[in-house]
Amino acid sequence: MTAVDAPAPQAARAAGQTGAIHALTWLAVRQIRRGAIVVIVLAGGMSAMVATTYASTVGDTMDAAALAALAENPAIRTLFGQPVALDSAGGFTVWRTGTVLAVVVGVWALLAATRITRGAEDAGHWDLLLAGRIPLSTVVMRHATVVVTAALFTGVSTAAALTATGTPAAGATLHGAGVALVGVFFAAAATLAAQIFPHRAAASGATVALLGTGLLLRMVGDGVDGLGWLRWLSPFGLTAISRPYHDNRALPLVVLALASSALLVAIPAAAAHRDVRGGWFAPRTGRAPRLRLLGSIPGFALRRLLGPLTGWAAGVGVYYLLIGLLAVSMTDFLADNPRFADLAAQAGFAGLGSVEGYVAAMFVLLAIPAGVFAAVRVAATATAETDRRLTLLYAGPVTRLRFLTAETASTATGAVTLTATAGLATWIGARSIGAPLHLEAALAGAVNVLPIAALCLGAAVFALGWLPRAVSLVGSLPAVGGFLLQAIADSTGAPHWVGTLSPFTHLAPVPDLAPNWTASVGMLITAGAVAAVGAIGYHHRDLRT
Amino acid sequence: MDAFAVRTVGLIKRYGRLLALDALDLAVPAGSVFGFLGPNGAGKSTTIRLLLGMARPTAGYARIFGTDAQDVRVTHRSLAYVPADVALWPQLTGAETLELLGRTGPGVDRGYRDELVERFALDVSKPGRTYSTGNRQKVALVAAFATRAPLLVFDEPTSGLDPLMEREFQHAVAQARERGQTVFLSSHQLAEVESVCDRVAILRAGKLVEVADVANLRRLHRSQVEVTFAGTAPQLDGVPGVEAVERVGPTRLRFTLTGPPAPALRGLATADVTALTIHEPTLEEIFLDYYDEVSR
Numbered sequence: 001m002t003a004v005d006a007p008a009p010q011a012a013r014a015a016g017q018t019g020a021i022h023a024l025t026w027l028a029v030r031q032i033r034r035g036a037i038v039v040i041v042l043a044g045g046m047s048a049m050v051a052t053t054y055a056s057t058v059g060d061t062m063d064a065a066a067l068a069a070l071a072e073n074p075a076i077r078t079l080f081g082q083p084v085a086l087d088s089a090g091g092f093t094v095w096r097t098g099t100v101l102a103v104v105v106g107v108w109a110l111l112a113a114t115r116i117t118r119g120a121e122d123a124g125h126w127d128l129l130l131a132g133r134i135p136l137s138t139v140v141m142r143h144a145t146v147v148v149t150a151a152l153f154t155g156v157s158t159a160a161a162l163t164a165t166g167t168p169a170a171g172a173t174l175h176g177a178g179v180a181l182v183g184v185f186f187a188a189a190a191t192l193a194a195q196i197f198p199h200r201a202a203a204s205g206a207t208v209a210l211l212g213t214g215l216l217l218r219m220v221g222d223g224v225d226g227l228g229w230l231r232w233l234s235p236f237g238l239t240a241i242s243r244p245y246h247d248n249r250a251l252p253l254v255v256l257a258l259a260s261s262a263l264l265v266a267i268p269a270a271a272a273h274r275d276v277r278g279g280w281f282a283p284r285t286g287r288a289p290r291l292r293l294l295g296s297i298p299g300f301a302l303r304r305l306l307g308p309l310t311g312w313a314a315g316v317g318v319y320y321l322l323i324g325l326l327a328v329s330m331t332d333f334l335a336d337n338p339r340f341a342d343l344a345a346q347a348g349f350a351g352l353g354s355v356e357g358y359v360a361a362m363f364v365l366l367a368i369p370a371g372v373f374a375a376v377r378v379a380a381t382a383t384a385e386t387d388r389r390l391t392l393l394y395a396g397p398v399t400r401l402r403f404l405t406a407e408t409a410s411t412a413t414g415a416v417t418l419t420a421t422a423g424l425a426t427w428i429g430a431r432s433i434g435a436p437l438h439l440e441a442a443l444a445g446a447v448n449v450l451p452i453a454a455l456c457l458g459a460a461v462f463a464l465g466w467l468p469r470a471v472s473l474v475g476s477l478p479a480v481g482g483f484l485l486q487a488i489a490d491s492t493g494a495p496h497w498v499g500t501l502s503p504f505t506h507l508a509p510v511p512d513l514a515p516n517w518t519a520s521v522g523m524l525i526t527a528g529a530v531a532a533v534g535a536i537g538y539h540h541r542d543l544r545t
Numbered sequence: 546m547d548a549f550a551v552r553t554v555g556l557i558k559r560y561g562r563l564l565a566l567d568a569l570d571l572a573v574p575a576g577s578v579f580g581f582l583g584p585n586g587a588g589k590s591t592t593i594r595l596l597l598g599m600a601r602p603t604a605g606y607a608r609i610f611g612t613d614a615q616d617v618r619v620t621h622r623s624l625a626y627v628p629a630d631v632a633l634w635p636q637l638t639g640a641e642t643l644e645l646l647g648r649t650g651p652g653v654d655r656g657y658r659d660e661l662v663e664r665f666a667l668d669v670s671k672p673g674r675t676y677s678t679g680n681r682q683k684v685a686l687v688a689a690f691a692t693r694a695p696l697l698v699f700d701e702p703t704s705g706l707d708p709l710m711e712r713e714f715q716h717a718v719a720q721a722r723e724r725g726q727t728v729f730l731s732s733h734q735l736a737e738v739e740s741v742c743d744r745v746a747i748l749r750a751g752k753l754v755e756v757a758d759v760a761n762l763r764r765l766h767r768s769q770v771e772v773t774f775a776g777t778a779p780q781l782d783g784v785p786g787v788e789a790v791e792r793v794g795p796t797r798l799r800f801t802l803t804g805p806p807a808p809a810l811r812g813l814a815t816a817d818v819t820a821l822t823i824h825e826p827t828l829e830e831i832f833l834d835y836y837d838e839v840s841r
Contacts, residue, residue: 122674199635199674286670289640295648388632392685395597395626396650399618542600545628 020134021142028146031116036150039108043179044157046097049488051165054089069337075329078223078322084246090167091245094175102236103215105154105183110190110207113147118194118203121277123387130276137268144191144267148184155180171245174253178239181256185235186211188263195270198279205311212315219322235259297398301410305377309414312373313421316366320422320446323362324429327355327437334358355435359426360445360509366422367449367504368479370415371456375475377411378460382471391545400539408461408531415453419446441511448510451523452479452503458527458534465537468544478503550575550696550727551596555605558591565591567751568605573729573744575610575695578722580738580759581731582832583748589731590629592748593700596729597626609696622651624696625689629704629731631681633673639684640669646688658691664713679705690717697721698729703737715741739828747835754835759828766831767801769824772813774798779816784808 070076070083077083081099085091117140120126130136159176163169189210193203214234221231222240231237238252274280293303334341335353384390393403423439423446430437460475467474482502489499499505506519551573558566566588573579583589594600596607598617606613609620633642643662647653662669665683676684682705689697703711711734718728718741732738738745739759747755755762767788772779773796781787786804793799802809802823813821826834 284672285675286668287638287672288670289638289644291641291644294641294645297649300645300649388628388630389634391599391628391632392626392646392688393649394599394617395621395624396646397618397621398649540601542594545594545599 017133020132021138024129024134024139024142025146028116028143031120032112032147032150035108035112036153039105040150040153040157043101043105043154044161046101047093047158048161048165050093050096051089051162051167054092066337066339069333070340073329073333074223074225075326075333078219078326079330081218081240082222084243085171088167088171088245089165090162090171090175093162093167094171094244098175098178098239099215099218099236101158101179102182102239103211105151105179106186106211106235107208109147109151109183109187110211111204112150113144113187113190114194114200114204114207116147117143117191118197119200121194122200124277126276136274136276137271140191140195140271141268144187144264147187147191148264151183151187152180154183168245170248174242174248174250175239175244177253178242178244178256181253181260182235182239185256185260185263188260188267192263192267192270194279195267195274196280198277198281202281208311208315212318216318297393297403298406298409300393301406302413304380305410305414308377308380309417312369312414312418316369316418317421317425320362320366320425321429323359324426324431324435324437324442325433327358327426327430327435328433331355331358331435354512355430355437356441356445357509357512359430359437359442360512362426363422363445363449364504364507364509366419366446367452367507368483370419370449370453371479372476373418374411374415374453374457375460375472375479377414378407378457378464378475379472381407382464382468385468386544388545390543394543394545401535404461404464404535404538408457411457412454415450415457416447419450419453422446438511444515445511448515448520449507451520451527452482452507454524454527455479455482455503455530458530461531462534462537465534465539465541468541548575549573549608550577550610551579551607551729552611553592553595553605553607556592556595556602556607557604558588558595558600559603565751566595569748569751569753571746571753571756573727575727576722576725577743578718578728578741579730580742580745581729581748582733582735582738582745584835587748588751589748590700591751593626593698593729593731596698597621597624623694624698625651625692625694626698627682627685627689627700627702629701631678631685633676633681633684635674636672638670638672639667639676639680642673642684643669643688643691647691650688651692651694653691654693655691657693658687661687661690661717664717665710677705679707679710682706683710686714686717690721693724694726696727696729700731701733702730703732703734711737735827735829735832745828747832749835762828762831763825766826766834767803768826769799770802770809771797771799771822771824772818773820775817775819777816779813779818781809781812784812787812 070086081095083091083095086095126139129139155176155178157176158179159172162172162175186207190203190207193206194200197203197206214236217230217234218236218240221228221234221237231241232252232255235256238256242249242252270280293299331353341353381390394400420443423443426446427437427439427442430442455478456475459478460471463471463474482504486499486502486504488494489502503523506516506523508514508516508519549572551571553569553571556566556569556571557564569588569592571592581589581592591600595602596609596614598614598620601615608614610623612619614620637645643658647655647658665687667680667683667687669684671680673681673684682702686702689699703714706714715737718730721728728741730738730742742759744756744758745762746753771793775796778792778798781790781798781800785808786802786806787809788801788803790798790800796819800809806823
């Protein structure tokens with residue numbers, strides 16, 4: 001090649017490279033856009049809703065003494081974070097929605113990041129891509145950048161919603177930045193984990209554990225006076241000590257941004273020296289066979305359940321152990337501060353003054369993990385079908401109905417185990433601080449949410465039969481959608497019938513009150529009918545193998 | 546038991562507006578090794594999915610040993626299947642996968658399975674995710690052969706195997722035939738089909754274009770004939786079955802022959818033929834003829 005004609009091919013190469021990067025960005029965007037839109041809308045919508053209804057729900061009930069009592073109570077601080085500016089709509093919104101929103105954005109970002117990086121690589125979707133001229137580290141970074149950008153948009157959406165509802169711009173910006181940075185941090189951590197671990201499940205699991213630890217550090221740091229410094233070690237803690245609408249401290253967020261940047265910088269380094277479809281930890285290349293639970297279709301369904309169930313039970317168990325440990329502190333506080341008990345009653349949590357009333361209110365929330373667990377398990381079956389892992393089993397003398405029954409029964413067993421674990425953990429927590437809570441009462445309260453989990457299972461089976469691409473979304477709807485619907489209907493004064501569409505409206509606060517048997521049986525029958533319609537669809541459709 | 550291992554009548558499958566399979570009538574006699582050929586997208590895998598009850602027919606029906614293919618509880622007791630692209634549970638080792646398939650499948654001859662593991666040189670201690678394409682195929686092949694099911698359905702089972710394993714596969718198919726098992730083999734490896742199959746069906750654009758014994762199929766198709774003669778050239782104009790007559794030298798002639806050779810031999814008798822070679826077409830050449838027809 002001569003010096004004269006060298007520039008032309010170089011220019012062409014550069015143009016080609018730009019085109020390739022654009023195509024790569026578009027590939028990543030296509031894979032996360034639906035979920036990203038949901039999270040971005042949720043972040044803005046939730047913040048706007050709470051901020052606009054602040055005057056009607058909280059309004060003048062807050063005086064200085066009440067606020068001081070709230071801020072001093074370690075149980076309140078542990079569960080909901082330290083309340084710092086409840087006298088303003090913005091501060092109240094941060095306290096009420098901040099942690100939930102940060103967890104939602106963080107979990108979404110980490111799952112999206114591992115799905116489109118390690119998941120796509122595991123499934124072999126990247127083989128052709130990486131045979132092209134774009135190196136692995138560029139492909140990984142491009143995907144990470146897209147998830148990070150989506151996380152930043154959740155922050156923009158939060159800040160815009162809070163500014164539009166008239167709260168001070170400085171606080172709104174700081175809170176939005178906090179939410180966004182939590183998302184960025186976990187997107188970066190998950191992408192890094194996806195370079196280290198050779199499978200998607202391990203990468204997701206490690207990052208979820210990191211998120212859980214971060215949440216726990218925030219709770220302990222908020223709840224125990226001497227350990228406040230622990231919050232500097234947790235993304236959730238850092239957003240808490242930035243104190244939006246109060247001190248508006250930028251330094252903690254700068255620390256979080258630096259930590260996220262460090263993770264992002266480490267990704268290309270970690271990706272550069274590994275094999276495609278490999279990680280830093282090599283998978284085991286051989287082991288002795290473990291033949292337990294391989295003898296039948298139901299046995300195998302159970303075998304596949306055990307690993308995920310252990311993870312879910314550990315997470316739910318730790319949370320409800322904490323709920324039990326805080327029982328006395330929380331109920332004493334509410335008994336001493338009737339204004340907050342009134343406020344809680346307005347929000348649908350009546351009877352918080354007694355231990356049983358308090359755990360009953362907390363058990364209502366258990367319907368969400370139990371329902372999502374059921375949906376996610378059925379979605380895993382749908383994925384196994386698409387990935388052709390089930391093909392050889394379908395080629396055996398097993399009817400689809402029998403197969404579906406085994407999957408559904410194992411998932412239901414898992415949901416029962418999960419709720420029982422929560423009940424047991426609450427009881428252990430409550431007993432260890434001497435709170436008056438019977439084991440039967442704790443278990444009754446926990447399993448009382450099973451009808452909602454059954455609705456989720458029924459909806460997921462329905463989707464498996466008729467909408468197999470949307471199993472986790474449709475399956476989560478009764479629990480997550482129902483909860484949001486009830487919350488929105490309660491706080492916006494929507495017509496009564498809107499609220500009754502939510503299964504949560506029909507859930508009795510057990511063990512504080514007796515179970516609502518009529519509603520529970522009704523929900524179980526509905527769940528069974530919906531599942532039966534799903535089974536018909538599953539029997540008649542073509543398998544997606 | 547029905548005389549036909551597989552029988553389809555007017556089998557139609559539509560995916561939306563796409564007609565994947567157009568009124569397929571197929572009969573596979575029990576005990577035969579049946580080759581199922583066709584270009585990509587001809588409908589071979591769709592047919593197999595219908596035979597296994599994994600897809601539902603738009604019209605018509607498929608029967609396995611006389612039982613409707615949708616009744617998988619009955620039909621799958623007498624068949625074993627190896628898909629084109631085998632996916633295994635990533636966390637199960639080869640041994641665990643074989644145990645699962647053996648215990649949920651139509652039964653297993655454990656002794657034979659161990660022998661097959663040995664013959665296919667399969668390391669069963671490795672987890673599914675670490676297997677190569679060929680090794681995943683070996684796991685599925687060992688599981689299928691070890692069932693001793695009366696019908697073995699193979700969808701391109703050897704695409705990832707090396708020649709040594711390919712030979713093992715053909716050996717195992719021959720053993721299955723000796724035992725009276727029926728083998729339904731969809732494959733692009735025409736040499737393999739030619740060496741193991743008794744009968745072949747050729748599918749094109751969802752329609753069956755040919756079903757014949759492998760030997761007859763050759764006879765139905767053009768052979769290349771080359772003759773060397775002394776003196777005047779033989780008169781072959783207008784002889785039935787003779788086409789593309791070509792003079793390749795002063796005393797040599799080449800032509801293609803379709804159908805029975807008697808008229809051509811009578812024509813050749815008019816000259817002093819000193820040498821005669823007849824080259825029968827390979828399955829590959831026959832198949833390429835069909836390919837050409839598709840592209841035309």
